[in-house]
Amino acid sequence: MAGPFFDALETRAPVERERALLAALPEQIAYAKACTPYYADTLAAVEPRDIANRSALARLPVTRKSALIELQKSAPPFGGLAAAKPGAIARIFMSPGPIYEPEGKAADFWRMARALHAAGFRRGDLVHNSFGYHLTPAGAMLESAAVALGCAVVPGGTGQTELQLRAIADLKPVGYAGTPSFLRILVEKARETGVDISSVKRALVSGEAFPPALQAMMRDAGIDAYQCYATAELGLIAYESAAREGLILGENILVELLRPGTGDPVGEGEVGEVTVTLFDKVYPLIRFATGDLSALLPGQSACGRTNARLKGWLGRADQATKVKGLFVHPAQITDVARRLPGVGRVRLVVTLGDKGDAMTLEAEAADVALSPRLAEALAAVTKLRGAVVIVPPGTLPDDGKVIDDRRKPA
Numbered sequence: 001m002a003g004p005f006f007d008a009l010e011t012r013a014p015v016e017r018e019r020a021l022l023a024a025l026p027e028q029i030a031y032a033k034a035c036t037p038y039y040a041d042t043l044a045a046v047e048p049r050d051i052a053n054r055s056a057l058a059r060l061p062v063t064r065k066s067a068l069i070e071l072q073k074s075a076p077p078f079g080g081l082a083a084a085k086p087g088a089i090a091r092i093f094m095s096p097g098p099i100y101e102p103e104g105k106a107a108d109f110w111r112m113a114r115a116l117h118a119a120g121f122r123r124g125d126l127v128h129n130s131f132g133y134h135l136t137p138a139g140a141m142l143e144s145a146a147v148a149l150g151c152a153v154v155p156g157g158t159g160q161t162e163l164q165l166r167a168i169a170d171l172k173p174v175g176y177a178g179t180p181s182f183l184r185i186l187v188e189k190a191r192e193t194g195v196d197i198s199s200v201k202r203a204l205v206s207g208e209a210f211p212p213a214l215q216a217m218m219r220d221a222g223i224d225a226y227q228c229y230a231t232a233e234l235g236l237i238a239y240e241s242a243a244r245e246g247l248i249l250g251e252n253i254l255v256e257l258l259r260p261g262t263g264d265p266v267g268e269g270e271v272g273e274v275t276v277t278l279f280d281k282v283y284p285l286i287r288f289a290t291g292d293l294s295a296l297l298p299g300q301s302a303c304g305r306t307n308a309r310l311k312g313w314l315g316r317a318d319q320a321t322k323v324k325g326l327f328v329h330p331a332q333i334t335d336v337a338r339r340l341p342g343v344g345r346v347r348l349v350v351t352l353g354d355k356g357d358a359m360t361l362e363a364e365a366a367d368v369a370l371s372p373r374l375a376e377a378l379a380a381v382t383k384l385r386g387a388v389v390i391v392p393p394g395t396l397p398d399d400g401k402v403i404d405d406r407r408k409p410a
Contacts, residue, residue: 275289
């Protein structure tokens with residue numbers, strides 16, 4: 001791990017990577033069915049050996065992160081999705097919701113060391129970790145990765161800015177891990193108070209947006225900061241490299257981008273919900289939808305890593321909204337489009353007028369005569385009446401938005 005790449009997996013030929021993932025898929029499906037009550041039920045009719053390509057995988061049900069709260073209430077602590085019993089895992093964390101997440105006993109359980117390495121962290125570095133340590137897993141996710149990489153860690157946690165600045169000034173860590181906003185607070189407070197934190201030369205940030213203006217501020221402060229994308233359930237999903245061209249997918253996970261509210265993969269380059277099949281024995285998640293929108297970039301990174309790249313965070317997929325007292329979901333709007341051949345991308349626009357809530361279905365189609373039938377389908381599916389506007393194919397923006405709620409909050 002002394003060179004530019006964490007391991008040989010990062011530079012595999014894409015066809016070799018895809019072959020390895022698909023070869024492991026039937027076994028992982030079988031394991032999830034055999035070892036978890038949830039998948040034993042939801043995949044009861046599935047023959048694992050038949051799930052050997054992406055098309056077959058796309059026929060399996062999607063489990064959404066938004067469903068975990070209710071699943072865990074009905075079958076504590078993990079909703080029947082974990083294969084390991086509490087006594088066989090290292091720790092249980094509690095994220096807002098609450099949602100409970102298991103940590104296995106393997107070193108670098110969340111596979112975050114790969115992101116640290118791409119950000120320039122190396123064996124022997126001292127890392128100041130300002131991710132949270134109280135109940136939520138982010139602090140442990142980065143600490144375990146740093147230790148696995150051969151780094152020492154200062155467990156800063158969140159808050160207590162002055163104490164953390166003192167620790168940085170005294171211990172002189174070379175790296176920072178945490179949110180970009182708290183790194184900004186540390187830099188600004190250090191300038192204000194004259195505390196020397198110039199030892200920090202690199203950073204791995206996550207958990208929130210890292211806008212260009214803040215990136216420029218870190219460069220001005222002499223800090224080479226990189227982003228990564230991870231969740232408490234899935235661990236590392238994607239990470240930034242020195243090429244600064246999107247976020248490279250992690251290894252040994254199978255990522256799909258799905259049309260919001262459905263289990264259908266989007267077309268090449270389209271925006272969709274990030275959905276991951278995790279090749280893990282503790283938490284064998286199959287088609288786990290994160291609720292985050294992104295798109296794949298064409299080609300490969302100039303850094304030499306060959307995995308596909310995400311464009312970055314492009315919004316949220318859970319766009320359900322309430323109209324005239326009834327919830328309308330993206331899956332319903334997609335169902336409306338499917339009922340009529342010749343209909344392409346659709347978007348439901350919700351507005352507030354003098355007579356209350358109003359819906360307009362914008363639909364891409366070459367035949368304007370489809371309008372009355374689409375209106376009928378919209379009413380049948382949602383139990384609500386709405387107008388229909390036919391627009392030429394390719395007109396609607398490719399941003400993953402199926403429901404556009406334009407009502408201003410009260």
